[in-house]
Amino acid sequence: MERDEILSRLRKIDILPTFPAVVGEVISVIEDPMSSAADLAKNMDPSIASEVLRIANTAYFGTRSFRKITSIEHAIAIVGLEQISQIILHMPFLSMMRGEDDTDKERFVKHSMICGILSKVVSRTIHTGDEHAVYIGGLMHDIGIIVIYRYFPDEWKMIKKLASEEDIARTSAEEEVLSCDHGMIGACLLSMWNIPQSITEAVMYHHRPQLAKEYVWNTKVVDVGNRFAKKIDLSDNFESFDEFINNNKEFVGMVESAGVEVSLSQELDLFEGSYGMLRNAKGLLGSVGEKTND
Numbered sequence: 047m048e049r050d051e052i053l054s055r056l057r058k059i060d061i062l063p064t065f066p067a068v069v070g071e072v073i074s075v076i077e078d079p080m081s082s083a084a085d086l087a088k089n090m091d092p093s094i095a096s097e098v099l100r101i102a103n104t105a106y107f108g109t110r111s112f113r114k115i116t117s118i119e120h121a122i123a124i125v126g127l128e129q130i131s132q133i134i135l136h137m138p139f140l141s142m143m144r145g146e147d148d149t150d151k152e153r154f155v156k157h158s159m160i161c162g163i164l165s166k167v168v169s170r171t172i173h174t175g176d177e178h179a180v181y182i183g184g185l186m187h188d189i190g191i192i193v194i195y196r197y198f199p200d201e202w203k204m205i206k207k208l209a210s211e212e213d214i215a216r217t218s219a220e221e222e223v224l225s226c227d228h229g230m231i232g233a234c235l236l237s238m239w240n241i242p243q244s245i246t247e248a249v250m251y252h253h254r255p256q257l258a259k260e261y262v263w264n265t266k267v268v269d270v271g272n273r274f275a276k277k278i279d280l281s282d283n284f285e286s287f288d289e290f291i292n293n294n295k296e297f298v299g300m301v302e303s304a305g306v307e308v309s310l311s312q313e314l315d316l317f318e319g320s321y322g323m324l325r326n327a328k329g330l331l332g333s334v335g336e337k338t339n340d
């Protein structure tokens with residue numbers, strides 16, 4: 047199946063989720079440090095706003111407390127713009143996965159968020175790629191997997207069968223069945239949503255970074271973020287920084303495999319940055335997709 051054919055099939059699917067205006071708003075807020083919480087709150091759909099408030103309250107005050115955070119501006123002031131953005135950017139995933147198994151949903155959201163975080167830390171530390179673009183690209187890199195699952199069900203079954211029968215990687219089975227992998231499918235969806243190429247190219251080639259043309263470093267960084275995200279288990283104890291370094295020594299080698307040399311001080315920055323952000327995310331992620339009684 048060629049890219050044009052995939053695009054035309056995607057266009058024909060009338061239930062394909064439209065890009066929520068608020069996600070576009072989040073992307074511009076992340077890219078423009080001068081914009082404010084008020085800008086973000088302005089376009090927010092009430093159902094998204096209430097979900098964001100639910101997650102922010104649960105993450106910070108636990109399920110039993112009364113609602114302490116009452117507005118998006120308030121949530122951003124207390125929880126932080128970056129964390130609120132992480133929640134909002136997951137809304138398209140969560141709505142597309144409605145009704146699916148909670149464990150799969152949780153695993154997917156965690157992997158996506160960890161990839162976004164690690165891509166950003168790598169970009170910031172080794173001064174390569176655009177840290178905002180790779181953060182969003184990392185968060186959305188596997189969205190094509192959901193698209194195949196939801197909208198190409200026959201192909202999904204064939205891919206699963208082929209991968210297990212021939213014991214090949216999922217991406218190779220995707221190539222055989224669809225003539226492209228989930229990176230390409232995800233990038234097609236994101237371009238239909240007018241996401242900039244600095245992000246879509248990294249999504250498109252996150253399993254084949256050598257094919258990137260315009261945004262080579264963004265793509266390489268998201269590839270590293272993805273590979274390392276697979277090794278991170280948020281259920282691990284994040285109490286000790288030394289333990290975190292010990293368990294994740296291979297991180298530096300992965301970054302260097304992209305073709306950069308990592309100095310000793312950058313090595314420390316890589317671990318400090320990822321440890322701090324992953325610890326924060328661990329608190330927040332417990333609430334994403336969690337069931338509540340209200």
Ligand SMILES: [Fe+2]
Nearest residue numbers: 187188252253
């Ligand atoms: Fe992937």
Ligand SMILES: [Fe+2]
Nearest residue numbers: 157187188272
């Ligand atoms: Fe991935």
